Amino acid sequence: MTFFGAVIFFVFGLVVGSFLNVCIWRLPRGESVVFPPSHCPACGRRLAWRDMVPVLSYIFLQGRCRYCGSRISHRYPLVEALTGAAFLFLFYLYGTSSRLVAALVLTCVLEVAAFVDLEHMRIPNGLLLTGAVAGLLVNLLPGSLGWREMALGAVAGAGPLLAVVLASRGGMGGGDVKLAAVAGLYLGWRLALTGLFLGVVAGGVMAVVMLALRRVGRRDPIPFGPFLAVGFWVAMVWGKELLACYLRLTAGR
Secondary structure (H helix, E strand, O other), rough: OOHHHHHHHHHHHHHHHHHHHHHHHHHHHHHOOOOOOOOOOOOEOOOOOOOOOOOOOHHHOOOOOOOOOEEEEOHHHHHHHHHHHHHHHHHHHHOOOOOHHHHHHHHHHHHEEEEEEHHHHHOOOHHHHHHHHHHHHHHHOOOOOOOHHEEEEEEEHHHHHHHHHHHOOOEEEEEEEEHHHHHHHHHHHHHHHHHHHHHHHHHHHHHHHHHOOOOOOOOOOOOHHHHHHHHHHHHHHHHHHHHHHHHHHOOOO
């Protein structure tokens, strides 16, 4: 990976992150992510190009709209920076292989799902359907998982959560189940189960911490999508190493 290539890919990630912010804002509101052009949600003023430079515009404008002075959410530069960093890291890992395409697409789906669920306690079906279709298209590329592994991955990801939903009678949202199924399409059944385990552990630990700090009550809902997203992303990147480590530990007993 050359320095120039790394810079280009990081900037590409920043630009994609800016678009993901549009998706995070508009999808849960049932709005098109294409039209109308980007505008301030407070005053409705159409934004110029200088208002939409990833991260830098937020810094130069000091987190406020140029036209009405309303505050801009910290989420905007956060999503842009996270996406840029993730794209650069994945480019470093996979180069220009077909695995890079799948990793980038899944990263975008997981990121949008996590932030929407964090803000709205739901995951839009449109996002999940788009992610599923994209996963099927990515499988046409050389070196992909194959249809059988994709199907097993979707079942492995969604099956345990679906059982929880049925057993708890709504104790978990259906969006979490569908997100796990979509992630399984990209990961295959082994990494899907690994990501699911990591997400459940992360969500459980955070729930205990928040209860201990009295940030939430026992009956207060906690969005599970962000924890699933982190779990599946970690499984995508380091899942094989984690599985190998686990097998070595269990074999040594």
